[in-house]
Amino acid sequence: MTIQLNERQEKIVDIVKRSQPITSEAIASELKLTRSTLRPDLAILTMSGILDARPKVGYFYTGKTSLSYISEKIKNIKVSDVKSVPIVVDESTSLYDAIVLMFLEDVGSIYVTSKGFLSGVVSRKDFLRNAMGGMDLNKVPIGMIMTRMPNIVYVDLEDSVLNAAVKLIDHEIDSLPVVEEDEKNYKVVGRITKTTITRLFVELGKND
Amino acid sequence: MTIQLNERQEKIVDIVKRSQPITSEAIASELKLTRSTLRPDLAILTMSGILDARPKVGYFYTGKTSLSYISEKIKNIKVSDVKSVPIVVDESTSLYDAIVLMFLEDVGSIYVTSKGFLSGVVSRKDFLRNAMGGMDLNKVPIGMIMTRMPNIVYVDLEDSVLNAAVKLIDHEIDSLPVVEEDEKNYKVVGRITKTTITRLFVELGKND
Structure with a gap:
């Protein structure tokens, strides 16, 4: 106050x-x-x-x-307070099915798992690049084109949203998987996107 | 203060x-x-x-x-304070060339003009949908697939960024052309995206 x-x-x-x-x-x-x-x-x-x-x-x-007061307020908001539901597929899913799912769920990125743990991330940009390349989207599994661990940028539930926003900007990405560690593997428990941040900005701005 | x-x-x-x-x-x-x-x-x-x-x-x-103080601060930031450079092509540009330009400039949306005035908007999602459809991307002009006026959501230089963020969320879009009116036509003078808002959120949060 x-x-x-x-x-x-x-x-x-x-x-x-x-x-x-x-x-x-x-x-x-x-x-x-x-x-x-x-x-x-x-x-x-x-x-x-x-x-x-x-x-x-x-x-x-x-x-x-x-x-400095605003910045204090923003620093206190945690990933766990604002994360959305992640859209997740297995590595064996075809590119075609993954793209259809992305349209159905209207998300910009899909997270990929192997044996239930995070193994990759695919963005709309990755899909477009590959769709342009003329490959048979039904035959290529998503595991072939995804960005793989350890090159995935992620956050955990206790991170600040500010930290998540900094990662989105610094790495020039649209979405971050929210993960929980489980014996050196990562379970996907949410997502933070530029939409999450924009929605939060609107909430902070509208609050009176 | x-x-x-x-x-x-x-x-x-x-x-x-x-x-x-x-x-x-x-x-x-x-x-x-x-x-x-x-x-x-x-x-x-x-x-x-x-x-x-x-x-x-x-x-x-x-x-x-x-x-209410934070919200006052946020309401005072104008579109003209934070807008980025728009990427613009003419309606006659082929889908293929437009997609290549989008990758080169690394933007999520492209604005389309006819005789120099705003006539359409195309997003990465629109491109992906059409690339999946199997059409010849070299032969189709971007004017064929774009969202046309009067269905384009835009802002002007004097709008608040908060208002822009509300439009991004309410219309579920990633980008807004910033326009200047010129005898009932619109010149494109900038863009506001969820990246703009995320960057602003980081600035507000880091400021101390």
Whole structure:
């Protein structure tokens, strides 16, 4: 929970940032107000830790900002809070069947398992590249074209969504499998996509 | 700019929410503290407008929260602040050439123009559907398979990014052309995608 500063408090912070250390007399004279008018504002700003007051020296700015508050909020959202259901097929599935499933489920990526554990990831881009190549989509198993472990980027349930979003951007991918480790193998328990992040952005933005 | 409340202040807000109106004596006794210990906290909470104090009645909760602050911040970001460069082809371009361009530019959607104005949009999903259909990709112009005006969802430069994100989610699309109107036609001046939103989410989250 946070407090929104009023306009005068914001002005005081600007003045202190610019001219620190600065006395309350100097702030009051710059704002053409009396010291007693400023007293409640300065009390809020120091009690909250935005400004620091040193006797006989004046006020200092401590550097707390609202953006660090937003970032704190975002860092506290976990993968397990927002993940969606993963669409999973076995390595032996044909490319054709996998593409049909992708359209049916309307997802951008499919996860591939071998004996129930994560072995690969295939994106719409991979499918398109192979469909262009003119191969017989019914005869090629998905295991032939997928990105394989250990080249798969994934997250676990306890990761922050921020960390997941960073991975999506840094690796230029659309989707991350959410995994649970089971004796050095990985079970697929969810997915995080750019749609997940966009939906979360909308929720944060609409909340009032 | 905002103030982060401390743990005791958050507790006070919770108590007031639950038992309003409530006197400072009652809050102090619930927290097993003296009234004078609470005084600075109650001062911050009332001066900032989170709590309202009425003489002889007690404290009320006014309903201000941090989430509304985040949402305010998000609503102030405009499409023009974050848009990327659009990838545009003419309607006469072959499907094959358009797909190659999409791979070269590594984008998920391509915008189509006729006489320089927006006439259609094609996504990776549209390309895949048609590549599966077995048509001769060199002979079919992109104008044959694109989503046409007036069925295109778009935004303009002055729209909020929040509004763009809502459109992406509501219409289940990956990309929005950013347009400028020119006598009832639209020039394509940018694009907003789920990648744009994910990147923005990372920026908001990393900022400290």
